[in-house]
Amino acid sequence: MTDFDGNPTSLYSVKGIVILDQDGNRIIAKYYDHQNFGSVKEQKAFEKNMFSKTSRNTSSEILLLDGVTCIYRTNVDLYFYVLGSTRENELILESVLTCLYDSVSTVLRKNVEKKALIDAMDTAMLIIDEICDEGIILETDAPSIVSRCALKSDEVSFSDQSFSSVGMSFIESANKQFKWSLLK
């Protein structure tokens, strides 16, 4: 069993990444801690509890619930959560959430709402896969996440370009978008 809570030097610190809609329904959820969130029933119960605690009071961004540090951020009709072990540095968890949000925001061209997210479901799943692997934080730099995930075939034609150069052009465009978002 992966040790999320006991061992202070364990690299496993993210228990789950969850995106809910405005009614608390699950859009995407990925749980890594199979000890506490082994069954769908436990997961849903936790989500319900967490949503009831966070939807009322949107100004606070962090919450301790059932021995899990939940950091969250909302936009329009979406709620982004990063669930972490309580022994993990809260700022590290926050950097994961920021990365998740910024990556999604870049891919959705800053139009962060449910409909857009549903349309880009595949990319959103890839983003989560790139941010966290089995509970170990893999990457927290949003531009590099986007460069690794946003490879829509209908956006760029791959016919005679090699993937690497496509990747490069994406990094550039992602970087550009990022600069804009910072300047705004």
Add this chain to the structure above:
Amino acid sequence: MSGKPKAQSRMKRDKKDEESSGNLYAHLDKTSVLQEARAFNETPINARKCSLILTKLLYIIQQGESIGRTEATEAFFAVTKLWQSKDANLRRLVYLVVKELSNISDDVIIVTSSLTKDMTGREDVYRPASIRALCRITDTGMLQTIERYMKQAIVDRNGSVSSAAIVSSTHLMKKSSEVVRRWANEVQEAVSSDNHMVQYHALGLLYHIRCNDRLAVNKLVQKFSKNSLRSPYAVCYLIRIAARCLVEDDQPDSSMFTFIESSLRHKSEMVVYEAASAIVSLPHTTSAELQPAIAVLQLFCSSPKAALRFAAVRTLNKVAMAHPTAVMSCNVDLEKLITDSNRSIATLAITTLLKTGAESSVERLMQQISGFVNEISDEFKIVVVDAIRSLCSRYPRKHAVMMPFLAKMLRNDGSFEYKKAIVETIIAIIEENPDAKTAGLAHLCEFIEDCEHDNLSTRVLHLLGREAPKTPNPSSYIRFIYNRVILESTKVRAAAVTALAKFGAQCVDLRKSIQVLLRRCLLDSDDEVRDRATFYLKMLTEAGESVIHNFILDGLQISPSGLERAVLDYLKSGNYSAPFDLRIVPVSTQALSQPEKLEPYAAQLAAIPEIAKLGPVFKSGTRIALTESIAEYTVHLIKHTFANAIVLQFECKNTMNDQLLLDVSVELEDPESEWQPSGSIEIPKLPYGEAQSAYTILEFPESGAISGSLGAILKFKVMDVDPTSGEPDSEDTYDQTYVLEEVEIAVSDSIQAVSKSSFASAWEALGEDSAREETFQLSTVDTIPEAVKKIAEILGLSPCERSDRVGEGKTQHTVLLSGIFRGGYDVLSKATVAIDPSDNSINMNIIIRSTEPLVSDLVISAVV
């Protein structure tokens, strides 16, 4: 009229259409998605269509749909066809699906070669993801075939490739640590990578590879703390390693602390916080060492970032217990946080203040908490309750403010855990502070009048039975208890009957009325309640004081499974001339109501005929190491005491992968030749990595000695074997011995600690005849609490009536101890410890009484 419903239904349908068009994943059905997966077999592959189907598949999996093994395998094989497509997005989704299905599908291993090709290919977008997918499906055997590629990937120039390889290796440490350990050099090289995440992951893995080697870990910290890592994540991790070294090492390196301290000035907030929280969690820090860390946390308290404020307050809250004075400097900042919009932060701030604040501010703070206590989660309410508890023990006089507050919280709605915390707090206050007893019991009585948790009701009833008879006006509680007999569930009724009986046993003048009440319970609908009432009634009407004491107040202190075994043995023996002797039954310190702890060794021992004939186990000791934990062969000792013998269980483990040990036994040598082994059982064959036990049986010597220390030597034959297969190289063996730590047999091995609920009457019952007295000076301890702990430990007795709690600043203290000597003899002891003000030496006067004078002699001889 008739057109209306139609219109409505059309509207409904329109709305539904609109909803589902907005979300094409909303009403997916497992069967249809799996059906659609057939499109994967079409040629040419329609990448867009297939991507959508894969996304749907991933979607239903993460929504919690369970997919059967056959279905999953079928889908998996269909997915493998998609490798023909060159579409990048599709390929990435394929990796994701492979990972998701790897647990539920068969034969996932068939994609190994495709993944290996992608992993070593030119396309950088495929490589990291394919490495991660590959490591998920691979096993130890297959891992060796891709080992070469993994090593290359770990040091790859591309950060994402390197990270993926290192993180995957970290996962693999769980099942194939031997293989991963061989990559240590590559991992070490990766720590100096330019990429931040690679540096973090590599440092983490390197530590996991080395963590058993203390010296290597020390070196690792030394090295990387000097040439400053660039990744803030890696620095945070290094701080954690250093902090762990400081906690675990006996003589920690001071440079570790210097490193953590210097990290307080790092430019990243993340690192600064990590360092501060590491420093405040270290044991034995001086206030000068703490000060800079606390100052940093204080600064964070006014950060605009909620996460940072939360982290800072949570850490301050944690240390407030250990270092209240250090945290006190932050009080002004914490007070500002009470009104924080984030309730979690506000609660933590208040509870921290409660822990550090002055007595005068308590009322004001309590006022503030009651303002928002209903808005916070139960988890935080429990934090608040805990804070109140610690406050009460610091300022006992404030219980008048706290009690009503707790009672109010108790009346509000809340989960079981929350209610339990409050009840426990009230009980703790009652036990610590006699002044609060009357008020506390009154609140608890009121609570059980309307309590939905049977467990808490029975607990309170038990407490009432124990504490209320000693109050000035015990009769006032009886009404509350008797109400439970009428109104509650079976469990609570039974507990109430027991509580009533305890009143009857302790208050002679109430006994008549209790008998009347118990008689009414005889008509209860449940047989447990009736049985209890009948039993207690009989006791209270006919039995003498000492019997009442033994059977109503103390109860049976035996282990249920031990009783079962002993009765079974008695019945099997077929000899009923002698009555069944309760004294041979192993005693248990645990209350009968608690789930019995598993006796891990009982079955093991009973399976060995030489040991089984010794009778039931009286007591099994804890596991003691006889070797260093990193020795070639590790041996742990567990002592099992029987009525007339002691069995030493040596749990041996062979950690040499090139050796097979034969005929393993432990030879004992007693310098005073008191103890002679009467039998031993050796381990015939001990392969690498296995733990097995050898046994030695020692009978208690004729001389009456019950303690001793024996030299121990591990003896065995070694056969060299091939490390990988475990096959012997040749049939040759050679003898070898290995010296172990000495085996100590102490008085406490013969005594099981069992506490008496009313010590005085038990003490009187034993009488003067068996009393043995001794006075001596203690040189090894400096304080009274230490002396009290030590004497209980040496004798193996349990303190009664909370007499082990020593008041602050007292110069004299009497501790009451009790236990049972093997064979079932009660042993009681009164030990008075006094500190001599002139030279601070500690003197102890100890009196031992027992049912058997010989036992008193034996026990007293052990102390001197």
